Amino acid sequence: MHPQSESDGSVVDDNAVQLPFTGVRGRRKICRFTTIDLPSTQPAYRILVGSNCAPVETPYLVDVLPSNTEILPVRSQGPVVPLAGLPDDHPIVQKSKTLKHKKSLQALVDQVDIKTLEKDVTWLSGEASGSPFITRASTSKQSLEVAEWLQSQFESYGCDSVELMHYRERFGPNVICKFKGTEHPDEHVIIGAHHDSRGSLFNPRAPGADDDGSGTSMLLQVARIIKAxxxxxxxxxxxxxxxxxxxxxxxxxxxAKKMKEYGTTITMMIQGDMLAYRKPGEPIQIAFPARYHTPEVSALLRNVTQLYVPDAIVGTTGACCSDHQSFWENGFPATAFFERNGPIADPKYHNSGDLVHREGYDFEQLRASTKAMMASVFEVADAKYDA
Incomplete structure (x- = not known):
């Protein structure tokens, strides 16, 4: 999960950071960034934005910057042109008109199991006995090992295909599981989370139990219920x-770029990022983004959540920006699920203390988020199952 930007009340530092590096053609170049410090009400971190250097030009930059900094990518495809709105005949709009509670779907989402969520998250975070994982940082050797473990899990859950998508040198791959549609195979519904994590500066451990082991365990839970x-x-x-x-x-x-180039039809993409932290004393919540989302999708999924997870308080968050934004920017309908209305509250955000066994990590919160996301994709993907 990326932090909030200056539009959320942060203060811009006029002093630019200048970082020299050797570019892709061996030329020495200065990269200039503007720093932003979030207000004291937010977790302490600094964001780097407005780089005049594209990420591809700085392949090692992430290794020299402190772990509590963010690099917002320079989009190489030009100005962002997100989807302006959905036509009346779009499946999301049509589903919004016909949506009603289904007892059979409720029975499915109620199968979301805390014990298996905990088993998966603690394995990813390295807290489970026998887990080999110390870090899931994208450029670490273990990022590939995590991806291969996820591949084996998805294969065991009966995906029609499982692909390790390598997209950049030194980075672990995406893991993509597909269940082919029986009626509209060319229309795609995507549910996502990110398996990489971050830790504290100079600490080799990056467990990422909430960010985003919680989302990754949600993906595994959905696959498990599909098979079962x-x-x-x-x-x-x-x-x-x-x-x-x-x-x-x-x-x-x-x-997202690959799918756009191939002319892929994406009916909906949703992302789950940071789903398990509940601030002590607060109720279970499910939040949708205030920006970088498709309003029609968020509106539909708010209603789905209220139907199938009625105990959760549904609202809005300014926290951003996760992988759904990549699809939204490419003109695909997309939104995200988050653990809390309002700003990020997890005190271990981007910290080596982001573990399961700590105050605030709450499996009832994670179960509620998983139920809401599963109900959402099952509705839109037109799930078929024995009633």
Whole structure:
């Protein structure tokens, strides 16, 4: 998950950071960034924005900057032209008109199981006995190992295909599981999360239990329930575990660009990022983005959430920006799910203390988010199952 930008009340520092490096053609170049410090009400971190150097020009930049900095990518495809709105005959608009509660779907989403969520998250965070993982940082050797483990899990859950999508040298791959649609195989519904993580400066551990082990465990849970109930889909259903999110949405940008170039029809893409932290004393919440989203999609999924997870308080967050933004920027309908209305509250955000076994990490919160996301994609992908 990326932090909020200056539009959320942060203060811009007029002093630019200048970082020399050797560019892709061996030429010495100065990269200039503007720094932004978030207000004291937010977790402490600094954002780097407005780089005059594209990420491809600075392949090692992420290794020399402190881990609590963010690099917002320079989009090489030119000005962002997101989807302006959905036509009346779009499946999202039509679903909004006909949406109603289904007891059979409620029975499916109620199968979301805390024990298996905990098993998967603690394995990813390295807290489970026998887990080999110390870090899931995108450029670490273990990023590939995590991707290969996820590949094996998705294969065991019966995906029609599982691909390791390598998109950039030194980065772990995306993991893409597909269930081919039976009626509209050329229409795609995508659910995503990112399997990479970040830690504290000079600390080799990057467990990322909330950011975004919670989202990754959600993906595994959805796949598990598909297999357990022999679920089929009218539209092709894609589960995507991205890498490179923390360095600037690199993995999702590569997939979104590829799908756009191929002329792929994407009915909806949704992202789950940071789903498990609940600030002590607060109720279970599910939040949708205030920006970088398709309003019609967010409106539909708010209603889906209220139907199938009625105990959760549904609202809006200014926290951004996760992998759904890559699809939104490429003109695809997209939105995201987040753990809290309002700003980020997790005190271990982008910290080596982002573990499961700590105050505030709440599996009831994660279960609610998983139920809402699963109900959403099953509705839009036209899931078929025994009632």
């Amino acid at each position: 109930n022999n679920v089929k889909f009218g539209r092709t259903f894609v589960i995507s575990a991205f890498s490179g999110e923390e360095q600037g949405l690199f993995g999702s940008a590569a997939l």
